[in-house]
Amino acid sequence: MTFETRATRPIEGQKPGTSGLRKKTAVFSEPDYLENYVQAIFDVIEPAGKTYVLGGDGRFFNDKAIQTILRMGAANGVARMIVGREGILSTPAASHLIRMNETDGGLILSASHNPGGLEGDFGLKYNIANGGPAPEAITDAIHARTEVIGEYHIAKDTAPDLSTVGQYALGDMRIDIVDPVADYADLMETLIDFDAIRGLFSRGFTLRFDAMHAVTGPYATEILEKRLGARDGSVVNGLPSPDFGGGHPDPNPVWAKPLVDHLMSDDAPDFGAASDGDGDRNMILGRGIYVTPSDSLAVIAANAHLAPGYADGIKGIARSMPTSGAADRVAEALGIEAHQTPTGWKFFSTLLDAGRATICGEESAGTGSDHVREKDGLWAVLMWLNILAVRGQSVKDIMDEHWARYGRTYYSRHDYEEIDAEIANALIGDLKGKLATLPGHDANGLTVTEAEDFDYTDPVDGSTAKSQGVILHFEGGGRAVLRLSGTGTAGATIRLYLERHEDPSGDLVQDPQDALADVARAADAIADIRKRTGRDAPDVIT
Template sequence: MAASVKTVSTKPFEGQKPGTSGLRKRVKVFSQPHYTENFVQAILSSIPSPGAKGSTLVVGGDGRYFSIPAIQSIIRLCAGNGVSRLIIGQNGILSTPAVSHIIRSYKATGGILLTASHNPGGPDADFGIKYNMENGGPAPEGVTDKIYNVTTTISEYHVVEGDDVDVSKIGSTSFGSTKIDIIDPVKDYVEYLSKIFDFGLIKSFLQSGSFSVLFDALHGVTGPYGRALFVEQFGLPESSVQNCVPSPDFGGGHPDPNLTYAKSLVDAVESKGISFGAASDGDGDRNMIIGKGAFVNPSDSVAIIADWADRAIPYFNKGVKGLARSMPTSGAIDRVAKKKGFECFEVPTGWKFFGNLMDAGRLSICGEESFGTGSDHIREKDGLWAVVAWLSILAAANKEKPGTTVSDVLLAHYKTYGRNFFSRYDYEEVESAGAKDMMAQLSSQFTSSSFKGTKLGDFEVAEAGDFSYTDPIDGSVSKNQGLYAKFVDGSRIIFRLSGTGSAGATIRLYVEKYSNDEKEFEADAQQGLKPLIEQALKISELEKFTGRSKPTVIT
């Protein structure tokens, strides 16, 4: 096919500013004429030197509604901008962790990911596009700012016209002068995990006794990956996986792995006495770990993985370089770092902040309380990596003491380090103006010098402010990353407006309290945190500003 480039006139759309994980809007917004094309052209125009021409890009996503039309537009735009090669997941499917790995292993220039992560899918729901860099991680603010600036002034984009490319068949083809490779979306990633973990040990453990497993992909992208791991690699029965066929609308559900949206998994684990349950989100970068009678808080999960890493995961046999968490995540991992002598970092929410530390060789394991966990094996959080890490820990623990359960691992950790009681209240799609007014009022209080020393009920404020982060690697400064108040007893409350929604605003309230009293280790987190939650809701006047008397989700 002759590469005849066509220049198409266009006009800017308002609001094409990428958030922490790219641009997320309703499908109806992305499907407007020129809307997707404008944003993709802005990405291609913002790829750091030497730019899009001659580049190799990875393309794929979670298979949500509108993915295939978007991929066809991306192919035409990439050909029109001189991209040399596209590596595309079969049927447009590639988990976010797989994209990161493929970018790194194929030495690609970057990747265009089609996902709105844990947000619902379907014609009336959400779609998203984000760009990842050559290290496999999300674009830094310098690049996303440039993308946004291009969207505000764009007047044309460049395409090669032609028939749609069949992305359902593995193999190579071309479009214009751009080579296109359609690859197996699962193979490279699963092979990589087999080098990180001891698959033989996990398989023998899972088949040695009565330990049962149930993995729920929530009809997201990890369905084929989960089946390849649990059924094909570990030899478990088909009944060990559920909801593993990716669906454009995620089976009509919400692909967010938490106690609310993964209820069928939670119910099955309890009713059937399943030893180990796990779920992943729409694009495969988040995870939830549960066992019969046990929910593993994501803050505890990353701390436990960090504690066990050099004992249970071969990848870390040579040592752990450092640990990190996002600011709202509990301090459980800090306690592991202190005891083991590891460097520990507190960063803003957003995986790109971890990537700089990893590239500098100062970070091995990190996590976010929003069910994101990962390591320096890639530059994205990785849901299935976390699930297999937990299976590795349980295999190692059962080697030491047969019959060890998820609850046993949790309790043993608390006895060593104490327990950081933690909870997050999400108020999704609240009216934006009210949310901003609430945050403005809180900001005036939390940043006031007179706030220190005041009392909220029985809690005396020791420190408060709006979290700011200076990157120790490149010196960049990120301000206004979340309002926090630390109390004299070590408790914290945090308020943030999330950037992961596609409509309205999402308010997140985080509460944390530490205890080293063994009598409290098995207590219900919500009950223990109740006085702190009540004070947070009182000072924020959240119901007055938003009209919400209850959160959408509690974790």
């Protein structure tokens, strides 16, 4: 085995966001770009003699990047790499492998729900030994290292072919190629009542799961069709594609519109669901009804005891700050803790590790539990099937009963995408500058009661995260949140989150956009979004 040290120089802009480093695929595949970032990770985590999990969502450049990382791992003294066959692992499956094998962490290649292909996006993040994304102290250190890096180490030899499960070697580094689906599917059987769901399907229950040509296809086919008995063909778009079939693998009503249309049609199945590029997000639908991610989190938490893995109850619920407060009302009814954190799954990890939360969720279609340290799209789908099987009701009936007990929190997200970064930063900066003057201010008929720039102190380890988004509270219970997204790769995305709670005795059957229209107008009046961005309307409404 021959190693070489290659001279390099810092490349500007290698600062990881909420889910690792994401850039256009063309950028990531430039000479030394991937190598610099991987070496910066290795320089920070000191990998000699350690074991890591490695895999990705199969998007364009995934295979080449994994070959490079294996060669660099061997040159940096890694003892063992556990790799999904063909370099494929869903993000929750990678987290499970890290935990199950008690490894020192993992490298996950994905840009999640972003488009793939040569013209699309690529990403890489480092997860720590608990299976969750690295905390900011580590990602900050990695970024700092990218700014001074001068060399990287790589093996000259070619990494082994990854198509066959087995044990291989690259120099002194052992490579274990594993089935990317089996261990994850086995884990689900310990958490979910598979017998109850089999019974549901045996009674003629129908579903459509749209894998969106992404990584979850093989997982969903194995679990839903082979292990649980859903009809053949229930999983659609199940073959993973490097460019996700030319689509946008984001499970929401905009990018998964064919699924939504089908569930709203006369021949709709009983249940519909979708997952994203790397398998960590989900969308839930019933015949004639779409369930918002915020409501889905609340329903799963309220009914978690129906699944064997949570039969003894849950210890707490955690949600990201932009997510609606629907789950807080469930936590109050259950007498358990409710936590509000910044956006980013890494902020849930300390709560999960400390046993202060069991179920977590984000409004961006991420839901999960303490079985891994990532959001888990297919787990959420299975939890819903478990709930449906045990309760013997439709999705609509379950939602109606939930709202009748807890009230309905109307919720929507408006995205203004690819805004000039200077304009977006100035808009948010100016808004923050006038927060102190807003309480008592009338905004298009709504009075501001409170305005804050959300700061967070972790209740477990005391770490802090400052300036995580602006929250505007209005008289009557409305709330608007404005923040810049950290998941895009072009320009800036301004996200406006809207919510308003309706008590159980109120009107629970409004169109969400109608119910939130006054909150949207008030937020625009305060931040002047449309005028400053030049957009007449959001690019995406979910």
